[in-house]
Amino acid sequence: MTATMNFPSRLPGLLGIRHPIVQGGMSWASSSAPLALAVSRAGALGVIAAGPMRPDDLVEAIRAVKAGTDAPFALNVPLYNKRSAEFLDIAEAERVPVIIASQGGPKALPRFRAYGAKWLHVVASPLHAQKADAAGVDGLIVVGGDAGGHPAPDEVSAMVLVRAVVKAGVKAPVIGAGGVADGAGIAAMFALGAEGAQLGTRFLMTEEASVHPAYKEAVRRAGLSDTTLVGRGGLPVRQLRNLFTAEVDAAERAGHAKELLAELYMSRTLKHAALEGDVERGKVEAGQTAGLIDDIPPAAEVVAKLVAEAEAARLRLAGGAA
Template structure:
């Protein structure tokens, strides 16, 4: 890839491509290790992991490659303080934090860990820059999992964040191939994060039924569950239909919240209940129709991105 970017020098990676930290899918060593081996940034998703399993995954990735990798810590998680302690003790090369402020940044700056912060608005990005983070990840409303509550698309959000800060911006949301990565660079970003695309690799540790449902999805087959709170973008299924019907019927807020919390990502990702579990996926699911190995995918993305760049300058 010949797009200009500060990320390779900043993070020690060959390609400015990040694998999104996805609970269950990358709460392991296999997917992050494969991505990092290929020269992109593999990311361990700490969220649902037991502390001992997180330590084991970090050590397995480190044993498998000399290339950098990251640990993603959702700061709202009740175990986030323990996850941060583990990341510090294990001296992870890169920490990616989301859904909270970078208060623990000085601890990681002292040991040389790079801190990337997930943001959902130009204001949040500016605050993160002022706090001293190394780069921000701007996630648009197309993304799976927990996108921005205001649903602003990556096309607008990434551009606004680039205009708001001077540190590197990584664009995310709706990116599934090299053309999408090139689009992030066209907006002024210096890299791209892909979640659903890496979910659809052989190394991602989610149930086969989950991958089958994502593979069959079209670009309009996702929905947001839980608007007004911490929304989740997932594929439409029996559960999302029940929530939608309850909202339209005027279910009291407390009851609706209890309904939304009655089902989980684990139900779908681990147990394979893709009708009633939360099948988190981005709109880019409709652009994906295969299940490659993660290393093969990274190499493909690099080639596709360079091909897109050449089309633009031809």
């Protein structure tokens, strides 16, 4: 019998999933079918990351997930991306059941409501959460500064930010993201008033995540203080410290002009690390939870363990057997 998490949440009924757990949409790591498919089969919400994908590859990945499971899955679309309109057109044509949008407003929401899709919106402040909520989104993914990739630019942690959004009185269910690596972290998000949790780095560190083995090994070796934020003042990225981040830090300390800093920041990409395995000079995106993770199991095992750990945490806090 499949274990369950007995936390109050609207997400299973809203999204058609068994567990209120969302796999973070991670460029390259989930820009293909295997990870999203494995997570959705396991009862959580698997997510394809459209960001770096070519249109034909995106269609192929969506259809592969559909062919592999009847369970819901999501497409993550960064709205600032120059191809975001094309991504949304593909999602609509392929009838993707859940859209996760970030870095922009939910203007396209009515198109997806028309065929019954759900829209989750990524936010990084109470104000943005209130605006998205007022627009009628189905859920809010609140990302703290401890998350990998592009977290809250003001670096407020998920522990504080999630609570602030809940206290702001939004009506849509809140999904906490950042700093969650296990079931205890999921339970903490519920304690803050969230109704689910999104995990990125934990699912990055699975067999199905499609990044270079050197990337996973670098994250596996990372300690609690081995991530940093680069690109402050623009679209910052949390990644592992390496030669690239040291170069950026030295340039900032030397007081180089913003234009030179921006050129340096753009000189290296996530692709260099994720596909080519250059973990010394590429952007090895990972959250602070890298310091809590030291294994690379199948994604289905991760989901099952998260559910069991979260329920054990709930029982422990309730004074029952854990």
